[in-house]
Amino acid sequence: MDGPCLPGDGLVIRMESPTATDYRCAVARVVDPEIPVLTIDDLGILRSVEADGDHVVVTITPTYSGCPAMRQIEDDIAAALAREGSASHEVRITHTPAWTTDWISEEGRRKLAEFGIAPPTGASEVLCPRCQADHPRMVARFGSTACKALMVCSSCGEPFDYFKQF
Amino acid sequence: MSEVIPSTPQGMPVVAMEPRLRLIVSHADDNMVLAQRLGEWISNAPDLEIDIALGNIALDHLGVARALYTHAGALEGQGQREDEFAMRRTEREFLNLLLVEQPNGDFASTIVRQYLFDVYQRLLWGELATGSDDEVLAGIAAKAAKEAAYHHEFSSSWMLRLGDGTEESHARTQRAIDSLWRFTAELSEPYGEAWQRDVDVVFAEAGLRVPDDPYQRSGGREGYHTEHLGFLLAEMQWMDRAYPGMAW
Numbered sequence: 244m245d246g247p248c249l250p251g252d253g254l255v256i257r258m259e260s261p262t263a264t265d266y267r268c269a270v271a272r273v274v275d276p277e278i279p280v281l282t283i284d285d286l287g288i289l290r291s292v293e294a295d296g297d298h299v300v301v302t303i304t305p306t307y308s309g310c311p312a313m314r315q316i317e318d319d320i321a322a323a324l325a326r327e328g329s330a331s332h333e334v335r336i337t338h339t340p341a342w343t344t345d346w347i348s349e350e351g352r353r354k355l356a357e358f359g360i361a362p363p364t365g366a367s368e369v370l371c372p373r374c375q376a377d378h379p380r381m382v383a384r385f386g387s388t389a390c391k392a393l394m395v396c397s398s399c400g401e402p403f404d405y406f407k408q409f
Numbered sequence: 410m411s412e413v414i415p416s417t418p419q420g421m422p423v424v425a426m427e428p429r430l431r432l433i434v435s436h437a438d439d440n441m442v443l444a445q446r447l448g449e450w451i452s453n454a455p456d457l458e459i460d461i462a463l464g465n466i467a468l469d470h471l472g473v474a475r476a477l478y479t480h481a482g483a484l485e486g487q488g489q490r491e492d493e494f495a496m497r498r499t500e501r502e503f504l505n506l507l508l509v510e511q512p513n514g515d516f517a518s519t520i521v522r523q524y525l526f527d528v529y530q531r532l533l534w535g536e537l538a539t540g541s542d543d544e545v546l547a548g549i550a551a552k553a554a555k556e557a558a559y560h561h562e563f564s565s566s567w568m569l570r571l572g573d574g575t576e577e578s579h580a581r582t583q584r585a586i587d588s589l590w591r592f593t594a595e596l597s598e599p600y601g602e603a604w605q606r607d608v609d610v611v612f613a614e615a616g617l618r619v620p621d622d623p624y625q626r627s628g629g630r631e632g633y634h635t636e637h638l639g640f641l642l643a644e645m646q647w648m649d650r651a652y653p654g655m656a657w
Contacts, residue, residue: 389465
């Protein structure tokens with residue numbers, strides 16, 4: 244998304260009517276319910292926000308076909324738009340083009356690592372988010388959510404989630 | 410024969426589905442039925458990691474099914490939603506492959522079923538992702554192709570561990586192959602050699618063999634199913650049928 248968005252606290256007090264940018268920023272601040280350090284903008288699933296007066300159309304793309312968080316994200320987008328002053332909205336889900344982990348922003352990757360989740364890099368280059376050691380061992384290909392695998396650091400022994408490159 | 414094929418409560422009768430729609434619904438049905446089967450493992454798998462893996466794979470299949478049903482409803486243009494496709498059609502109207510409706514059996518049996526299907530789905534989605542002129546279908550396929558490749562890594566690695574593992578694991582895996590092989594013509598037929606090549610490599614490495622018995626059953630794509638599908642649908646659909654239009 245282009246244009247700067249300031250961090251929001253959910254409370255909007257404003258004299259003028261909200262602009263398209265206000266709506267876009269409000270939606271861009273919605274977080275992923277399963278990885279709450281990432282916004283849907285960081286994750287790259289927010290494709291567009293179009294405002295026509297106070298009617299807003301948001302388009303998102305699921306990460307995985309069966310991502311169970313999509314419904315929650317739709318609800319959170321609705322709430323964010325309502326707080327911003329939108330009278331009506333529509334959330335469209337598009338599968339084309341398919342989401343890839345390449346769409347996760349640099350900022351998103353940094354936040355993931357800070358949160359203790361190794362960002363997607365290709366399995367041979369994964370670093371332990373705690374001690375930065377390389378060559379962790381994969382314990383399970385399928386982790387706590389569809390997008391993650393479970394690893395163990397071969398140096399410090401810490402188990403950690405790896406956001407699979409996809 | 411058309412008199413035995415009931416029409417859907419809403420939308421056109423299945424027998425009259427145009428080919429493109431029928432294709433999308435068939436693939437949706439494969440994924441829906443297998444998701445339901447895999448879901449039966451949740452809290453029953455041999456260990457926690459496998460439980461989570463099978464649950465995750467089920468979720469991927471369910472997601473593909475939902476996206477395809479929704480797309481089919483949009484193409485049909487009669488307001489039919491995903492739930493109506495999944496919950497309001499009868500056994501004769503489901504167009505899934507016979508393999509995916511087969512019961513879970515033991516873990517070896519589930520892995521053999523998954524592996525044979527994963528080989529098929531990798532080829533299928535790879536083809537549709539690049540070769541379909543339907544943009545929505547191509548997008549769903551592009552995502553599903555990556556997921557199928559990941560499922561294939563899981564199931565083929567388990568084929569090797571089980572086939573080349575203990576005497577017990579080998580015997581159970583071979584028994585599962587012997588029992589499920591008769592449903593594979595439906596999978597191998599569209600992809601001929603490519604499907605067979607993958608299977609030959611994995612079977613050879615795992616010390617498993619293709620059964621000698623050439624007998625094959627097919628008919629899933631025409632809605633002729635084994636006795637197992639009706640029970641599966643009864644469990645899957647009863648709540649929606651008992652309480653039509655219910656919501657959480």
